[in-house]
Amino acid sequence: MLTPPAAAHALLFASGEPLEKKQLAALLGIKPAELAVVLKALANSLEGSGIMLLETDSTVELRTSPLASAFVKKLRESELTRDLGKASLETLAVIAYQTGTTRSEIDWVRGVNSSTSLRNLLLRGLIEGREDEHDKRRVRYALTTEALAHLGVARASELPRMAELGAKARAIIEEGTRSAVAADSAA
Numbered sequence: 001m002l003t004p005p006a007a008a009h010a011l012l013f014a015s016g017e018p019l020e021k022k023q024l025a026a027l028l029g030i031k032p033a034e035l036a037v038v039l040k041a042l043a044n045s046l047e048g049s050g051i052m053l054l055e056t057d058s059t060v061e062l063r064t065s066p067l068a069s070a071f072v073k074k075l076r077e078s079e080l081t082r083d084l085g086k087a088s089l090e091t092l093a094v095i096a097y098q099t100g101t102t103r104s105e106i107d108w109v110r111g112v113n114s115s116t117s118l119r120n121l122l123l124r125g126l127i128e129g130r131e132d133e134h135d136k137r138r139v140r141y142a143l144t145t146e147a148l149a150h151l152g153v154a155r156a157s158e159l160p161r162m163a164e165l166g167a168k169a170r171a172i173i174e175e176g177t178r179s180a181v182a183a184d185s186a187a
Contacts, residue, residue, distance in 0.1 A: 091117035
């Protein structure tokens with residue numbers, strides 16, 4: 001059986017993003033007051049490991065230690081020298097032919113989680129994310145000028161079969177939205 005610090009470590013690693021302290025305490029089955037002791041033990045166990053525990057008043061997350069920055073930099077550089085790969089190219093195509101699309105829309109079109117592909121494209125500067133004007137919790141992705149230059153076009157409208165494929169992409173996304181709304185109303 002895992003100790004509370006080990007279980008907290010596993011939960012923070014699995015989440016990959018900050019967790020609310022209240023949520024972490026609930027997942028561990030401990031009182032919020034006991035969480036401080038658990039987090040202190042976890043932080044101590046991580047010393048010298050290349051991973052550190054970051055805490056704010058309300059959240060906690062795992063991050064790489066500043067001591068590991070040289071190694072992380074090498075990793076990022078090696079990621080940028082590799083070819084994009086099929087998943088990233090599919091994601092780039094959805095964004096190219098449906099400007100201003102969200103991650104959930106990309107995931108729906110592709111049928112898989114696109115987080116890694118989006119991260120890869122963002123790191124390479126091929127796409128940019130902007131806050132959705134209607135829903136501040138969502139990000140809408142678009143091609144950058146770097147992507148257009150890489151594709152050899154001056155604007156997205158010059159992409160092959162832009163009108164036809166853009167219309168199909170919009171129709172697929174609208175169908176998915178209608179299906180999701182219908183499923184929510186049925187539930």
